[in-house]
């Protein structure tokens with residue numbers, strides 16, 4: 001019997017349901033785990049995503065795209081399969097895709113974060129299955145996230161120290177997901193919280209979805225005077241108008257990412273400070289998620305393919321296999 005979900009040149013494909021999951025080429029029907037660029041590409045005839053992530057996906061693939069949605073946990077029929085979407089805890093609207101066919105259940109995780117609960121999206125939910133396809137971005141034992149409350153305390157302290165010296169704090173972040181997580185955790189700081197570049201793009205969608213985000217000020221020529229020397233500015237790493245940033249007076253830059261775990265990464269990113277904060281599972285989180293599914297077969301994708309697969313085989317006695325991807329995971333600047 002052929003496998004329920006197989007890798008193809010366009011991405012993961014389910015023949016029994018005639019759909020792709022997170023395809024990287026245009027296909028007729030795409031089920032999307034979340035709206036990050038390495039998972040959601042434009043040009044498909046039809047999309048299916050979690051209801052709460054609809055507007056964000058439309059922002060990514062185009063407002064005229066045909067996007068169908070499902071509330072978390074509610075099944076639908078695609079071909080001969082039953083498909084449902086379950087929270088992945090990664091960004092707003094992120095979903096694990098559960099596919100059931102003749103009693104066999106596969107779950108494709110997309111990117112997920114079960115290490116901590118983020119106030120900016122629904123918490124990860126373990127879904128029992130026979131085959132679990134997991135990401136492995138941080139699939140090495142060195143990745144072990146500290147308590148985010150402590151990390152946010154450290155960021156706020158850094159900001160306060162800067163503000164006390166008239167230095168503006170700059171925090172480059174991925175405009176979808178990481179930015180909102182930072183904003184949600186950084187209200188009540190020593191000065192205004194400002195946003196720059198396309199960080200602004202996704203904020204209204206989060207606010208409309210009922211995510212409680214503290215007030216933010218857009219960085220503009222007319223807000224410079226109020227922000228200079230006291231604000232914390234969250235900017236997309238690829239901000240177009242960097243000229244505005246140079247008008248903020250003396251600045252200090254920090255990065256908040258899982259990659260900040262290693263000294264080498266902190267050094268190579270040329271930031272003044274590095275804070276460990278990720279929207280992906282850490283090593284213990286990956287192992288916990290895998291065990292919670294009860295799945296004897298594990299497909300490993302997006303990240304530490306060889307090392308993680310070997311660990312699951314040798315130490316957890318699981319039938320682990322590699323699922324090749326066009327992407328090796330999100331750029332080190334983002335998660």
Ligand SMILES: [Zn+2]
Pocket residue numbers: 034036090111330
């Ligand atoms: Zn992602």
Ligand SMILES: [Zn+2]
Pocket residue numbers: 036038039111302329330
């Ligand atoms: Zn990803």
